[in-house]
Amino acid sequence: MANCTRCGACCASFRVDFSASELDTNSGSVPCGLAVDVTDNTSRMRGTDHVPARCAALTGKLGQKVGCGIYEWRPSPCREFDEGSDACNHARRRHGLPQIDSANFPIVTSPNIVLREPQPGDLGWVIQQHGEIYAREYGWNQSFKGLVASVVAKYQRDLQPEWEQAWIAEVNGQRAGSVFVVRKSKTIAQLRLLILTPQARGLGLGGRLTDEVIAFARAKDYKKLVLWTNQCLTAARAIYTRRGFTITHSELHEGYGSPQVGETWELGL
Ligand code: SF4
Ligand code: SF4
Numbered sequence: 001m002a003n004c005t006r007c008g009a010c011c012a013s014f015r016v017d018f019s020a021s022e023l024d025t026n027s028g029s030v031p032c033g034l035a036v037d038v039t040d041n042t043s044r045m046r047g048t049d050h051v052p053a054r055c056a057a058l059t060g061k062l063g064q065k066v067g068c069g070i071y072e073w074r075p076s077p078c079r080e081f082d083e084g085s086d087a088c089n090h091a092r093r094r095h096g097l098p099q100i101d102s103a104n105f106p107i108v109t110s111p112n113i114v115l116r117e118p119q120p121g122d123l124g125w126v127i128q129q130h131g132e133i134y135a136r137e138y139g140w141n142q143s144f145k146g147l148v149a150s151v152v153a154k155y156q157r158d159l160q161p162e163w164e165q166a167w168i169a170e171v172n173g174q175r176a177g178s179v180f181v182v183r184k185s186k187t188i189a190q191l192r193l194l195i196l197t198p199q200a201r202g203l204g205l206g207g208r209l210t211d212e213v214i215a216f217a218r219a220k221d222y223k224k225l226v227l228w229t230n231q232c233l234t235a236a237r238a239i240y241t242r243r244g245f246t247i248t249h250s251e252l253h254e255g256y257g258s259p260q261v262g263e264t265w266e267l268g269l
Contacts, residue, residue, distance in 0.1 A: 008066030
């Protein structure tokens with residue numbers, strides 16, 4: 001991994017085929033909007049069979065700074081691809097990048113993670129990130145961004161600091177995620193707007209933000225924590241499941257330009 005965030009050559013060299021069971025529509029994690037069907041049982045990362053190849057999930061500039069937009073949810077061939085392997089060096093040669101000696105990787109330094117209260121400009125960033133990330137990864141339309149804007153506006157307008165809180169996560173000094181907790185009633189708190197940038201995935205940050213909300217709600221003596229999400233958001237759902245949330249209601253809706261299953265989850269505190 002030490003070289004990967006400055007490389008991306010394999011994501012712009014090889015076809016990436018995987019079992020269709022890994023798609024989020026089949027209870028897997030790979031966003032179906034970024035894949036194409038090859039057969040009934042096989043899917044392919046979109047763009048990896050183009051000439052020149054470039055996976056639709058790859059962000060940034062090859063050989064300089066890159067990221068996988070679905071790092072936490074990437075398909076199994078990407079998880080199994082070894083830095084420093086023959087295939088890795090083959091891809092790097094193709095893109096004019098120096099060879100890697102697998103026995104001599106540089107040491108990876110830990111990212112510096114900070115969770116802090118919002119500062120001027122942060123709430124606008126939360127809206128913009130929701131709009132951009134969900135449009136790119138799920139094809140959601142502007143009505144979703146509008147919903148997020150209304151949640152943020154209400155938070156800002158009606159904030160009860162004793163009962164409500166928001167956190168912005170920073171990784172190495174850059175905004176990387178958010179989560180909010182708001183007061184639904186005297187006994188019920190609601191978790192909202194949990195999001196991570198693609199570059200911040202895989203660091204356990206989604207879990208840390210959720211844990212902050214749970215600890216805050218317990219400290220305020222709320223009896224229950226609720227949230228609303230969508231069935232396709234498998235990584236977030238896994239975080240909630242691991243912390244004991246359960247689904248209490250689900251319904252079909254057409255809110256963001258395609259049919260979705262909305263879900264209400266709750267956790268007794
Ligand atoms: S080609 Fe090798 S170094 Fe480059 S991103 Fe792929 S695994 Fe990492
Ligand atoms: S899913 Fe991510 S890791 Fe896999 S090829 Fe695409 S950009 Fe690379």
